[in-house]
Amino acid sequence: GLKGHASLDVGCSPFAHYGIEEQCAHIAEYVAEDVSRDPNERTILVGHSIGAYFGVEALRRMAAAGKASSSKPSPSPVVSFVGLMPFFESNDRSPHYRRLGFLLRFFWPVLYVLGAIAQLLGTFAPPSLKALALSSQTDSMDPDMIDFTARSMLSFPVVCNFLWLGKTEFDNHNIRPFDFGRWLPALPTRLLYTDNDFWAPRECHDRAVAAGVD
Numbered sequence: 001g002l003k004g005h006a007s008l009d010v011g012c013s014p015f016a017h018y019g020i021e022e023q024c025a026h027i028a029e030y031v032a033e034d035v036s037r038d039p040n041e042r043t044i045l046v047g048h049s050i051g052a053y054f055g056v057e058a059l060r061r062m063a064a065a066g067k068a069s070s071s072k073p074s075p076s077p078v079v080s081f082v083g084l085m086p087f088f089e090s091n092d093r094s095p096h097y098r099r100l101g102f103l104l105r106f107f108w109p110v111l112y113v114l115g116a117i118a119q120l121l122g123t124f125a126p127p128s129l130k131a132l133a134l135s136s137q138t139d140s141m142d143p144d145m146i147d148f149t150a151r152s153m154l155s156f157p158v159v160c161n162f163l164w165l166g167k168t169e170f171d172n173h174n175i176r177p178f179d180f181g182r183w184l185p186a187l188p189t190r191l192l193y194t195d196n197d198f199w200a201p202r203e204c205h206d207r208a209v210a211a212g213v214d
Helices: 020-036 050-069 096-104 112-125 128-134 143-152 156-172 202-210
Strands: 043-048 078-084 187-192
Touching: 020 050, 020 156, 043 050, 050 078, 096 156, 096 187, 112 128, 112 143, 112 156, 128 143, 143 156
Parallel strands: 043 078, 078 187
Antiparallel strands: none
């Protein structure tokens, strides 16, 4: 998973924040280690929202490392890539996106207050109150996953990292239109969009199709 986004992460300081660059490096390292365990096993890499961007970046870094270390790079064990509602670029056309970006950019110290509230809820609140606090994010989940999310997410470092990553997405994330023909991995790629996701607007789907991506 993402670095600092699980309460059981080892070696993560409660006050360390991990933005886009740190997460890209973390995911690239994880994918490279995972696929190297069995070079004969073929892997389909799937990423959701900003995770799709991390997946694309991980494959790009793995390919660059392979070219740098060998004159004849071996075939990648990752055979295809799937992006679910991929967040590849900023969407300032959406009022919701602009409002959220304003809050995270200019009021980010509030994340420490929210992190402290989450820690109190995670430590002292009964399960029913924890579920209520996360209901906007977990309504579609089954009971086991709601319980897992409440246990994993309601802590100071996790909430702070969750919001800090959001801030760096707005600060740094692909202000210019994403070049689907240039930056997507050179392997079978499928991208799934919906009609009501401001992180991955339908307009991006149309440009992906125009670039030859399914």
